[in-house]
Amino acid sequence: MASMLIRGGRVVDPSQGIDRVADLLIRDGLVVSIGQTGSQPLGKVDETIDAEGLVVTPGLIDMHVHLREPGREEDETIETGTRAALAGGFTSVACIPNTEPPIDTQANVEFIRQKAARADTCNVFVVGCVSRDRAGKELAEIGQLVEAGAVAFSDDGSPVYDAELMRRAFEYCRMFDKPILAHEEVLELSRGGVMHEGLVSLSLGLAGMPAAAEEVMIGRDLALAEVTGGRLHVMHVSTAHGVELIRRAKAAGIRVTAEACPHHFTLTDENLRGFDSNFKMSPPLRTAADVEGILAGLADGTIDCIATDHAPHAPEKKLLELDRAPFGILGLETAVGLCVTRLIETGRIGWPRFVDAASRLPAEILGVNRGTLRPGGVADVTLIDPGLQWRVDAGRFASKSVNSPFHDWTLTGRAVATIVGGRVKFRLP
Amino acid sequence: MPEQSATAAPGPLPHRLPTAGWSHQNLLDLEELTADEISLILDTAVLCKEATDGCRRKIDVLAGAAVVNLFFENSTRTKTSFALAARRLGADVIDFSASTSSLSKGESFIDTAKNLEAMGIDAVVVRHATPGTPHLLAGHLDVGVINAGDGPHAHPTQGLLDILSIRERLGDLRGLTVGLVGDIAHSRTARSNLWGLKKLGARVILCGPPTLVSERWQELGVEISHDLDAILPRCDVLNLLRIQFERQHTSPFPSVREYAHLYAMNRERLRRAKRDLVILAPGPINRGVEVTADVADCPQSLILDQVTNGLAVRMAVLWLICGGRRAAGKPPAADGPRGVEQERIV
Numbered sequence: 001m002a003s004m005l006i007r008g009g010r011v012v013d014p015s016q017g018i019d020r021v022a023d024l025l026i027r028d029g030l031v032v033s034i035g036q037t038g039s040q041p042l043g044k045v046d047e048t049i050d051a052e053g054l055v056v057t058p059g060l061i062d063m064h065v066h067l068r069e070p071g072r073e074e075d076e077t078i079e080t081g082t083r084a085a086l087a088g089g090f091t092s093v094a095c096i097p098n099t100e101p102p103i104d105t106q107a108n109v110e111f112i113r114q115k116a117a118r119a120d121t122c123n124v125f126v127v128g129c130v131s132r133d134r135a136g137k138e139l140a141e142i143g144q145l146v147e148a149g150a151v152a153f154s155d156d157g158s159p160v161y162d163a164e165l166m167r168r169a170f171e172y173c174r175m176f177d178k179p180i181l182a183h184e185e186v187l188e189l190s191r192g193g194v195m196h197e198g199l200v201s202l203s204l205g206l207a208g209m210p211a212a213a214e215e216v217m218i219g220r221d222l223a224l225a226e227v228t229g230g231r232l233h234v235m236h237v238s239t240a241h242g243v244e245l246i247r248r249a250k251a252a253g254i255r256v257t258a259e260a261c262p263h264h265f266t267l268t269d270e271n272l273r274g275f276d277s278n279f280k281m282s283p284p285l286r287t288a289a290d291v292e293g294i295l296a297g298l299a300d301g302t303i304d305c306i307a308t309d310h311a312p313h314a315p316e317k318k319l320l321e322l323d324r325a326p327f328g329i330l331g332l333e334t335a336v337g338l339c340v341t342r343l344i345e346t347g348r349i350g351w352p353r354f355v356d357a358a359s360r361l362p363a364e365i366l367g368v369n370r371g372t373l374r375p376g377g378v379a380d381v382t383l384i385d386p387g388l389q390w391r392v393d394a395g396r397f398a399s400k401s402v403n404s405p406f407h408d409w410t411l412t413g414r415a416v417a418t419i420v421g422g423r424v425k426f427r428l429p
Numbered sequence: 430m431p432e433q434s435a436t437a438a439p440g441p442l443p444h445r446l447p448t449a450g451w452s453h454q455n456l457l458d459l460e461e462l463t464a465d466e467i468s469l470i471l472d473t474a475v476l477c478k479e480a481t482d483g484c485r486r487k488i489d490v491l492a493g494a495a496v497v498n499l500f501f502e503n504s505t506r507t508k509t510s511f512a513l514a515a516r517r518l519g520a521d522v523i524d525f526s527a528s529t530s531s532l533s534k535g536e537s538f539i540d541t542a543k544n545l546e547a548m549g550i551d552a553v554v555v556r557h558a559t560p561g562t563p564h565l566l567a568g569h570l571d572v573g574v575i576n577a578g579d580g581p582h583a584h585p586t587q588g589l590l591d592i593l594s595i596r597e598r599l600g601d602l603r604g605l606t607v608g609l610v611g612d613i614a615h616s617r618t619a620r621s622n623l624w625g626l627k628k629l630g631a632r633v634i635l636c637g638p639p640t641l642v643s644e645r646w647q648e649l650g651v652e653i654s655h656d657l658d659a660i661l662p663r664c665d666v667l668n669l670l671r672i673q674f675e676r677q678h679t680s681p682f683p684s685v686r687e688y689a690h691l692y693a694m695n696r697e698r699l700r701r702a703k704r705d706l707v708i709l710a711p712g713p714i715n716r717g718v719e720v721t722a723d724v725a726d727c728p729q730s731l732i733l734d735q736v737t738n739g740l741a742v743r744m745a746v747l748w749l750i751c752g753g754r755r756a757a758g759k760p761p762a763a764d765g766p767r768g769v770e771q772e773r774i775v
């Protein structure tokens with residue numbers, strides 16, 4: 001197979017403590033070396049990419065993506081979703097099992113893996129259901145799902161409502177050392193809600209989803225993780241108090257990790273004043289104080305990683321009354337721009353922490369052999385132009401859907417090349 | 430109902446109903462209006478009332494205009510009031526209710542509205558259970574959109590007619606203290622009153638149990654109270670809002686009996702209020718819950734004035750929006766044939 005030299009970029013790889021201008025040599029789909037720039041004889045490689053001025057990172061991993069297939073191919077397919085991932089700089093996604101049918105059998109896991117192989121785009125890691133039929137009544141055949149390749153378990157879209165079932169899931173998953181990715185929501189408190197409960201929902205007369213609906217459930221799951229020794233991964237933390245609960249739990253030694261979404265550290269409930277359903281997601285956009293809490297949590301590592309909760313919905317579904325439009329927002333193709341614009345340009349975090357949050361830690365949480373540029377490892381690499389200013393055009397997304405509130409925003413920072421297993425799968429034209 | 434027999438007013442009437450000072454294509458909520466614009470609507474309403482002999486006669490200032498009542502939620506009085514107001518101005522009225530429409534066939538409400546627009550209408554009066562739906566329509570349509578109630582969010586003509594009723598009885602709003610009592614959480618009437626009253630300089634007190642009156646309202650510069658008896662002596666106006674049982678998942682108070690004990694306006698409470706206290710209720714009223722029957726029918730009650738002023742305010746709004754469009758030379762939305770020859774009564 002071919003060799004490739006990525007020359008003169010700023011290589012940021014926190015797994016090896018590297019952050020310097022260097023050449024990255026790839027052969028036969030694996031990383032060979034990170035060497036002093038210019039040290040590599042040019043004639044000996046098949047392809048050279050000039051990465052001067054670019055940031056070179058281990059391939060980005062989005063551990064929270066709804067690919068919608070099987071069942072809702074009008075919103076997204078495994079092929080279009082993974083193409084969106086590549087266009088956004090992601091070499092791997094973990095797909096969430098709230099499909100129709102849900103991913104609760106070996107056959108369904110196998111279906112996704114085959115479809116992903118056929119699409120031949122980015123890596124797709126499969127998340128299996130916690131409960132059979134995602135119904136929250138009894139455990140799915142978690143051992144069988146692990147054998148089929150599931151890397152984590154989640155009933156996302158809904159919380160695991162029965163506390164005893166959640167306890168059993170934590171206990172049972174321990175023997176496979178798999179995390180449970182938890183959607184935290186007390187449904188009685190958020191019932192009928194379309195946005196964060198606060199002054200804005202009060203003025204607009206919209207039914208609210210209080211922060212407590214999320215925080216109460218985080219509290220329950222932290223307690224269950226503590227008593228069982230299970231691994232809890234809190235999905236899409238959206239409240240400052242939720243971040244604080246996780247911070248304290250980590251200090252107490254509870255096995256908890258957490259993710260935050262770019263929209264939750266960029267937008268607030270004020271954005272709902274125009275009644276645009278593209279701002280409707282669950283958990284909802286919260287307040288400026290919550291945004292601040294998430295930014296602080298990302299900076300100090302309380303929130304381990306950044307995930308998009310990429311949730312495509314066909315346009316006709318979003319073009320409904322606010323209470324009938326579904327929850328969800330596209331994430332894959334705007335994530336890097338939002339992270340650079342909101343986190344790096346503002347000085348909240350540096351590049352090494354970004355790569356930690358978007359590559360190394362997701363790989364570690366999912367237990368997949370990625371998130372590093374160590375010699376001998378799979379050559380998943382993302383090249384980012386950190387200064388590129390670009391205008392978001394949802395109409396040109398690779399995703400099948402367009403439900404992005406960031407349409408027409410100007411962002412700084414964009415993936416310009418996405419390399420999976422040593423092959424260039426995306427290049428910004 | 431037979432065709433109106435009243436004769437049209439003399440020719441120059443449109444000139445006596447100015448649209449100068451009005452620049453909005455739509456009326457979506459009172460929050461977006463200035464005090465002057467609110468006063469303009471109220472003044473226009475007074476002119477409409479005079480020109481129509483107390484809303485009883487027909488004038489033809491909007492002859493040839495077509496107004497659609499697009500109601501996605503049940504309504505009798507607001508729909509009737511808008512229909513009659515439009516007809517008093519000489520406009521044609523089409524009634525379109527969701528139950529008889531293609532919405533049950535899965536068509537989106539925006540498609541429905543665009544279809545109506547393509548028939549060449551001037552304005553859509555929309556009611557919907559979801560906040561923001563009129564705003565969403567306004568973003569997709571070129572015709573005037575008038576919000577006739579969007580869930581608990583806004584009901585601008587209700588706010589305007591309440592304020593007009595107060596103004597008629599007590600004069601200038603500045604310095605008056607208005608208590609809005611009851612189900613503030615689910616009340617579009619409360620929200621529209623709140624913005625309108627504040628802009629015109631009145632002091633607003635929201636009163637009800639904490640489950641229906643959030644502490645957060647104070648951040649908008651209004652006073653809140655959970656004790657009607659405590660605020661009663663300070664109020665010049667009480668607006669008694671209906672408990673919207675249909676919008677609750679779990680009851681916000683233990684029983685209707687307990688609610689009435691704490692918040693119903695009854696004769697005994699009336700005795701402890703200011704002598705010239707006026708009482709409004711947006712209707713439909715639950716007699717015995719927010720207000721006892723004797724108080725609802727007492728001389729201080731403006732409940733029936735509100736109905737007449739509802740017509741006047743809606744005439745004013747229709748005139749400003751449709752008349753304003755015509756004065757600005759905007760044709761009806763499409764060149765297609767006029768959709769409706771003869772209105773049907775609600």
